[in-house]
Amino acid sequence: FVNMCLQVFLIECIGPLVIYLLFYFRLPLIYAPKYEFTASKHLVVHIACVCHSFHYMKRILETLFVHRFSHGTMPLRNIFKNCSYHWCFAAWMAYYINHPLYTPPYYGEKQVKAALAVFLFCQLGSFSIHMALRNLKLPGCKIKKIPYPTKNPFTWIFALVSCPNYTYELGSWLGFTLMTQCVPVLFFTVVGFIQMTVWAKGKHRSYLKEFKEYPTLRSTILPFIL
Structure with a gap:
């Protein structure tokens, strides 16, 4: 990594991308056992997953190839603060959007x-x-x-x-x-x-x-x- 800013942005973007997909594919221990690895019957759930993934993949690519960071360092606490914000919200919204009882x-x-x-x-x-x-x-x-x-x-x-x-x-x-x-x-x-x-x-x-x-x-x- 060139600087701490780049690390923080990449980590906070990769996290939501991965976390959302865990709920989308309904991995074990997230929902009831009978729903493990099942797919939603609602098209909007799949469109939402594509949009969410696209958004964070775009941010990752922009971080690597587009943005120029003016500050080379960033406090270590920012990693925990930024990641907690993005990761927790990603898990919260993904849980409900991909829930078997989700209503379109x-x-x-x-x-x-x-x-x-x-x-x-x-x-x-x-x-x-x-x-x-x-x-x-x-x-x-x-x-x-x-x-x-x-x-x-x-x-x-x-x-x-x-x-x-x-x-x-x-x-x-x-x-x-x-x-x-x-x-x-x-x-x-x-x-x-x-x-x-x-x-x-x-x-x-x-x-x-x-x-x-x-x-x-x-x-x-x-x-x-x-």
Whole structure:
């Protein structure tokens, strides 16, 4: 590993990916013995597994090949704090979504399709923002620049918010919440939104402090709202 930040991000992403799959495949000791290694009869359960796995595989690949970490070290306690947060929430939501008694969304297939569209749109948006931020700063260059929209339509949201990566992340989890209609997922989304808002406000203040010409109309994370 190049630095501690990379280790922490990889560990906190690999954990939820593996944990969720343990519940999806219904390994022994998780549910009643008669359900061991059985598959759910609901299509949404399988779609949710693909989406959850895709999200964390995307984060792992972005950590390895896209993100550039500005801080080379991270307190050891952050590993336990970050992993506890992501791993426990992954187990909590996976337990209920993959439970043999799980009930599909109220509006059925239409709700799942709409939620899937939101999820995929925001995942593409998230990747586009991360690539735009990567291209903004060359390796070894300490000169900071203001992020602006590029030719990629997914980056046009830069005209409205300072941290669109968090905006798209929130959208992804809202889509996943709508898809699964599961309380633990909703709770995870709300907690994540609160934390991302704190980070986004810090980044927004940093932009305003560093750049006198920073666009004053930009919101922090939600256009025209927050």
